[in-house]
Amino acid sequence: MATVCFEVECTTVPGELVAVCGSSEALGSWTVEKSLQLDASDYPVWKGRILVEQPAEFKYLIAKKPEQNLQLVRWEGDFKNRTLETIQGQQLLRHRFGDASYESKEIVVEETAAAARPAALDGDASPTRPQLPAAALSPVGRQASGILKDITVDPAVRLTRLVRASSTTSFEDSYELRAGEILGTGMSGGVVVGKNKKTGAEVAIKTLPLNMNKEHIKAEIQHQLAMDHPNICRLLEVYEEPTRLLLVMEKLNGPDLFDAFSKKRRYTETDAVDIVRQILSAVAYCHRNGVCHRDLKLENFCLEDDSENARIKMIDFGLAHSIDDFPMTDSCGTLYYAAPEVLRGNYTERCDMWSLGILTYILLDGRAPFMGRNDRQTYRLILQGEYRFAEERWAHVSANAKDFISKLLQVDPQQRMTAEEATVHPWLATSEGAPSVELDRGILDGLKAFSRSNEVKRAVLSAIAPMASVEQVRKWADQFEALDENGTGQIKVSDLVEKVAQQSGEDVHVAEVLKLTAGTNQEISYSAFLAACLFHHHSSAEExxxxxxxxxxxxxxxxxxxxxxxxxxxxxxxxxxxxxxxxxxxxxxxxxxxxxxxxxxxxxxxxxxxxxxxxxxxxxxxxxxxxxxxxxxxxxxxxxxxxxxxxxxxxxxxxxxxxxxxxxxxxxxxxxx
Incomplete structure (x- = not known):
């Protein structure tokens, strides 16, 4: 009898899982419905284990599970079946899905009771335990990476949201992963569903192995922690372990825009305006704060939930890059959305604006503007900027919409609209905006009380606030967006005072107390606004x-x-x-x-x-x-x-x-x- 542990690298789309099917009964006897489902806790590595008594053949497969039984999506390849050997002990198999050339085996023989225990204790029936593989015990494998200590963040954010794993603070103490529940894949790692053990709230967990480029890892965490906007997915906590980082993010319960678009095929112009306005608000905020996303596409925007008017949020900062005095040179992103200067290898943050133009075109047309018979032809069309508004599909689209796209799809980036210029374009400015939201009196009281708190508490609460659940934050985000009419991610105190005065007549008093909240710049950030709401509504959670x-x-x-x-x-x-x-x-x-x-x-x-x-x-x-x-x-x-x-x-x-x-x-x- 032997224990066989499987570890297979495989990327999937949401709703799919990986299983092992083989000739032995434990592996389903080549019946897909009875195959061994693997656990995705360390996605994109899927893991599982079985007990075997005799040699067997097997293969991996990708399946769906819409109800009770598995449904085959595809087998891993045409090569001959993989094999299991039987030994006394533990056999660890590592593979890549569909890659017959990649195979790694480790065999750990169990200690016998006599060898493992003193002779005087031979009568003790305690079971023996297999030893861990030597790699797990090596000093190199266990040493702390120190990634988090090199990330520059506010002290309060470091204290509240960055955790170096230790004997007293570990990821498993706070969260559990849901086996098989995959939300998707990012540029730097997969995302699975997790649950906060204390609150029961669902979260999204992204695992980043530390054998990746550490500078890219630091940049992704740095950029996402710095993002403080209603249309950007919140990074709640980061746990650092010896071999990996675990990013705890808010779980968005709606589909990404690609899936939503696939079901709808195309949007009305009114729908497109609302979507583009939200996307542009997030992009403009990133650019104002020195971050270029570099991978804007439908798949990287998710709906907060399944409701009709759900908020859209930007995700996946795996390719984000700081905006500095030097142009970026590495080609990255997705070809259909890539700007001409990205293909040439010399570009600035205006590459995001080209991608926004592509995205807007797709929403209104249903197809990408640059689609050749192959990648080579698509590459040429992008460099030349050759596209058209087909009459049969664009006859009922407004001239302002076409002008908006045309000013973004400029081959010369210097002629292209910036994010700030795009926000005031007539296509977005003249359309009906979000419905008016009445300012909650409780939020006003929270802002007043929050402004009277000392600097330490304001900083700590602002760092804690993004960790509130989606349900808690949703109504507060609506209030923030109603006040942030220009979508800057900041509320001007003067605008807030004016709006409050219209409702309560307390403009003079409110102006004085809100100045403390805003500080010297006379603006209130999204986190400070959430902190004020949390301050007023959740004193027990605060404790x-x-x-x-x-x-x-x-x-x-x-x-x-x-x-x-x-x-x-x-x-x-x-x-x-x-x-x-x-x-x-x-x-x-x-x-x-x-x-x-x-x-x-x-x-x-x-x-x-x-x-x-x-x-x-x-x-x-x-x-x-x-x-x-x-x-x-x-x-x-x-x-x-x-x-x-x-x-x-x-x-x-x-x-x-x-x-x-x-x-x-x-x-x-x-x-x-």
Whole structure:
């Protein structure tokens, strides 16, 4: 009897799976319906194992499973059958689907009970265990790659969303993979369905093996973490293990635009305007933030769900590249969507605009504008920019639509519209936009409360906010898009104040509190907006996130973290000396850490603690301070909670005092006497 483990590399499309079928009963006796289904947890590597007693022949196959039984899609090839050997132990087989020349076998012989255990324990009936392959135990295979430490992100994002796997923090502790549920394949890896063990929410998991080009891996993570827009798929967390990275992304429950288009064949002009407007909003945001996607096509945009007016989101940043002073030179992407300058090997971010023109043409015509009899002819047509608007298919399409496409499909990239120019083109500007959305009063309250929080909490909440579920975020995204009328991915405070004034008449008050949220640039980012919504609607979830952050810092599980750990983790947001001064200790409990995040921002214009408390009257902080202060006076030093309350009040006084000193120094050039 032997254990045979299969590992086969095979890319599939959503809805397909890989199985093993062979001559033995365990492999279905050459019956497709009874074949061994393999697990796609490490997609594109499919895995499975069986027990065999005698030699057997087998082949891999791709199948669909619309109901209970498997349905054959195709066998792997015409070459002669693969073979199984029987040994005592474990046989590990590695193959590539359809590639008879690639075969790797490892044999691990089981230890006998006598050899594995001391003689005095021979009577113990404990079963023996097969040894792991030597490669799994080698120091090289187990060493940490250090990919995440080289990625440049905000400190709060690093703390909340980048995880180096260890004995206390591992991917399997937080998520489980759904065997066989494949969402699709990207340029750098496959995507499977996973589930958050704590919340039950479904997510999309992309696995990147670390034998790939590490610079490409870092670039993909860097770019997707930086993207903060309603029409771009959110990257929630990244886990780094010794041999792979696992990207946890929001799961989009609708089809990609290619599948949706295949069912519909072509869109009306009104449909196309709405789709292109959303795509262009994402593209323009990428370009404004220094990222060229380089692989815009129908397959790389997915619908958030199956509803009629579902939001469209950009996915797969596997080929994304930073926009800098030097032109890009490597040819990449999909031929039908590739710009002429990409084929020549010297291009800028305007290659994305050509791809957008191709995509728009397909939506309105049903076919690509450059389609030769073969790739060579297609290549020539693209270089020459030869296409036409066939009368029988374009007779009822507006002149503005044709003009939009023509200004994108310019062979000379300098004559091509930029993303900013395209957003104000008459074809998009004159059509009916999204229906008006009434501003939720609760969101306004959340923005006001969020703006009063200290800088640390605002940064942490902004980093946490994208991790909220699709269901939670959907209505908030609608509100954001209603306010972001130009699709920039930022809301101008002036625009928000004007809209709020139309509904509530609170323009002056709201303007003052929102300036704190926006910072010096007077704009509110998408994550900050989501954070404000999360702040208002999910205080219990917020508490859980704070606890999770504290546990990440408390690597030794002592229930304490040092001020140095907090300062390093939130570099640039926390003053080390001030932090130690506030808490009077070099170690912080969870209560201290929570207070660090929850203590309010103290404006320097305040002249007393009463005003400090009054400013935060509607946030619940003032009430808790007053109650805690009374407890402190009544209980003296015998009650730990009362002592903590007194420390918090003293910390608030110190904040106020330092702020007042700074104000006097700014005005007089020296400290007040």
């Amino acid at each position: 859980e996130q704070f606890r999770a952050l504290f546990e990440r810092l408390d690597k030794e599980k002592k229930g304490k973290v040092t001020v140095e750990q907090v300062s390093k983790a939130l570099d640039g947001l926390v003053d080390l000396d001030g932090l130690e001064s506030d808490f009077g200790a070099r170690e912080l409990s969870f209560t201290d850490f929570r207070w660090l995040l929850q203590r309010p921002l103290t404006p320097s214009s305040l002249v007393g603690l009463r005003q400090l408390l009054g400013l935060y009257e509607d946030s619940g902080i003032a009430k808790s301070w007053r109650v805690d202060t009374v407890r402190a006076k009544m209980a003296g030093e015998t009650d730990e909670g009362a002592i903590e309350a007194a420390r918090r009040e003293n910390a608030a006084w110190r904040q106020w005092h330092r702020a007042r000193l700074r104000e006097e120094k700014d005005e007089d050039g020296k400290l007040g006497q």
